[in-house]
Amino acid sequence: MKGISFGQYYPADSVIHRLDPRIKIIMTILYIICTFLCKSVTSFAVLVLSVIALIMFSRIPVRVVLRSVRPLLIIIAFTFVINIFWSTGEQLLVEFWIFRIYAEGVWNAVFMFLRIFALVTGTGVLLTYTTTPMDLTDALESLLSPLKKLHVPVHVFAMMMSITLRFIPTLTEETEKIMNAQKARGADFTSGSLIRRAKSLIPILIPLFVSAINRALELANAMECRCYHGGDGRTRLNVLKCHTKDMVAAILMIVFGVGLVFLNFVPFIYVMK
Amino acid sequence: MSNIYIHAENLSYIYHDSNDNKEHPALQNFSLDVHEGEYVAVLGHNGSGKSTFAKLLNLILEPTGGTLIIDGKEVTKPDLTDEEILELRKNVGMVFQNPDNQLVSTIVEQDVAFGPENLGVEREELRKRVDDALMTVNMTQYAHHEPHRLSGGQKQRVAIAGVLAMMPKCVIFDESTAMLDPGGRREVLDTVRMLNRDYGMTVLNITHYMNEAAEADRIIVINDGRLLMDGTPDEVFAKRDVLQTVGLEVPQCAELIHRLREEGIALVGDTISDPEACVALLEQAYRKIKKA
Numbered sequence: 223m224k225g226i227s228f229g230q231y232y233p234a235d236s237v238i239h240r241l242d243p244r245i246k247i248i249m250t251i252l253y254i255i256c257t258f259l260c261k262s263v264t265s266f267a268v269l270v271l272s273v274i275a276l277i278m279f280s281r282i283p284v285r286v287v288l289r290s291v292r293p294l295l296i297i298i299a300f301t302f303v304i305n306i307f308w309s310t311g312e313q314l315l316v317e318f319w320i321f322r323i324y325a326e327g328v329w330n331a332v333f334m335f336l337r338i339f340a341l342v343t344g345t346g347v348l349l350t351y352t353t354t355p356m357d358l359t360d361a362l363e364s365l366l367s368p369l370k371k372l373h374v375p376v377h378v379f380a381m382m383m384s385i386t387l388r389f390i391p392t393l394t395e396e397t398e399k400i401m402n403a404q405k406a407r408g409a410d411f412t413s414g415s416l417i418r419r420a421k422s423l424i425p426i427l428i429p430l431f432v433s434a435i436n437r438a439l440e441l442a443n444a445m446e447c448r449c450y451h452g453g454d455g456r457t458r459l460n461v462l463k464c465h466t467k468d469m470v471a472a473i474l475m476i477v478f479g480v481g482l483v484f485l486n487f488v489p490f491i492y493v494m495k
Numbered sequence: 496m497s498n499i500y501i502h503a504e505n506l507s508y509i510y511h512d513s514n515d516n517k518e519h520p521a522l523q524n525f526s527l528d529v530h531e532g533e534y535v536a537v538l539g540h541n542g543s544g545k546s547t548f549a550k551l552l553n554l555i556l557e558p559t560g561g562t563l564i565i566d567g568k569e570v571t572k573p574d575l576t577d578e579e580i581l582e583l584r585k586n587v588g589m590v591f592q593n594p595d596n597q598l599v600s601t602i603v604e605q606d607v608a609f610g611p612e613n614l615g616v617e618r619e620e621l622r623k624r625v626d627d628a629l630m631t632v633n634m635t636q637y638a639h640h641e642p643h644r645l646s647g648g649q650k651q652r653v654a655i656a657g658v659l660a661m662m663p664k665c666v667i668f669d670e671s672t673a674m675l676d677p678g679g680r681r682e683v684l685d686t687v688r689m690l691n692r693d694y695g696m697t698v699l700n701i702t703h704y705m706n707e708a709a710e711a712d713r714i715i716v717i718n719d720g721r722l723l724m725d726g727t728p729d730e731v732f733a734k735r736d737v738l739q740t741v742g743l744e745v746p747q748c749a750e751l752i753h754r755l756r757e758e759g760i761a762l763v764g765d766t767i768s769d770p771e772a773c774v775a776l777l778e779q780a781y782r783k784i785k786k787a
Contacts, residue, residue: 356601388601391643437596444597447553447589448610448657449581455615459608459625 230350236281238352243361245468249475250348257340261494265485276347290346294487305331329492359383377453500507501529506561519546522720534691536711537701538741544720549667573774588658592670594650610661628656653734705746709768728768748773
């Protein structure tokens with residue numbers, strides 16, 4: 223468990239890794255919008271190219287990126303099938319029993335597959351693989367800071383998030399310790415029915431919760447001793463800075479989106495209605 | 496003698512136990528003076544009130560009676576402003592027992608910065624303080640590591656750096672070595688001693704390791720919320736019988752000298768807390784016996 227890493231962060235030294243995390247969040251939102259803007263063969267072709275370009279720029283191995291698509295394969299397959307069989311159109315390709323497959327249906331299915339694929343790999347490469355959770359938290363706090371005027375406790379949420387991240391490995395270690403302790407007393411977590419197995423988790427969860435609460439109390443004391451009094455008047459060791467390259471990246475993303483919209487009007491092979 | 500840093504007079508703290516609905520005194524009529532730059536070990540068995548005392552010094556708990564003056568400021572006055580509380584907390588740093596439960600951030604240097612960040616220290620000064628604090632505890636090369644990958648002693652040193660970055664005048668160690676292995680304990684104790692000797696910091700080390708207490712300039716023993724003994728390690732360990740009645744044992748070397756004296760072997764000297772002095776004492780006695 224020593225090797226446990228937070229989230230999906232993949233350490234590498236790339237242009238995308240070095241971007242301001244706030245810009246990366248904005249770019250990710252823009253990219254998600256872009257995937258939904260695509261409607262034509264040409265724009266989807268450019269979208270696929272952009273995925274390849276992003277992966278290359280991020281210097282993250284392709285197999286690592288593809289791993290993030292795997293859990294979604296069922297959903298992708300499901301939407302693919304639905305689109306093929308339930309779409310109607312003008313150009314009938316095959317007809318058997320009660321099914322009719324139209325050319326439009328096939329194209330829609332392929333588009334949907336590419337859209338989900340680009341969505342998942344794009345957000346992964348732009349954000350989760352290339353940004354440490356700590357940077358993400360800081361960026362969210364910074365981006366949401368205007369909400370402070372509406373009395374939304376942005377700082378508190380960010381603090382909660384970073385403490386959660388801090389304690390994930392600690393509590394994982396503790397869970398393992400408790401499990402081993404219960405195993406040493408003859409507990410069995412791996413056999414029996416599902417309900418039985420769920421029940422056998424109770425002797426793990428209760429000590430874990432008790433210890434987590436005690437830890438929280440102690441941490442609160444320690445934080446108070448270190449003069450913690452909320453976000454007011456707090457300075458930061460690492461201040462996020464938006465450089466020219468960050469602005470350039472954001473503008474590129476906007477240009478990319480606008481370009482996709484124009485490509486939708488190119489009547490090449492097929493354009494979604 | 497230097498200035499008095501902590502002045503407690505008839506201090507008491509009574510807590511309410513919701514289990515039996517009774518009031519329990521954790522500290523009663525507790526009076527003590529600690530001078531600036533002193534290294535004081537606080538001894539006492541579990542539940543003796545030693546941790547309560549530490550929490551009073553840090554304003555985590557409010558005393559129910561008596562007066563407490565820290566650095567010339569009365570802490571026990573009722574209308575303490577938030578700024579005054581922060582100022583006092585800044586001056587009295589605290590290192591706790593479990594290193595995991597006092598580190599806030601996922602990166603060492605950010606954790607060290609947590610205290611001064613709360614105080615609103617400017618960025619340049621902040622950077623300098625973090626670097627200096629890490630240097631002091633010899634953890635500079637781990638500045639960008641994740642705390643959960645460090646050893647217990649290293650984590651505790653990071654916690655000490657976090658306190659140092661606030662530039663306190665006094666540091667309280669609340670059983671900070673209790674969860675460490677002997678190597679980690681040594682690391683932390685060496686750091687504690689250095690803070691006291693080289694930086695002139697007032698140190699209160701709450702512990703139940705006698706060997707650790709022997710390193711201090713002065714030992715106070717708390718029992719049932721009262722001050723039982725107060726003196727140099729030699730003075731305190733000389734009263735072995737009193738210590739035993741409250742469930743404490745003297746360090747091994749002091750125990751050895753006590754037993755030899757009980758056997759009627761004349762050992763001249765008062766230094767019984769330091770192992771090397773004990774060896775000298777034994778050598779001296781051995782030569783005498785050999786001659787006779």
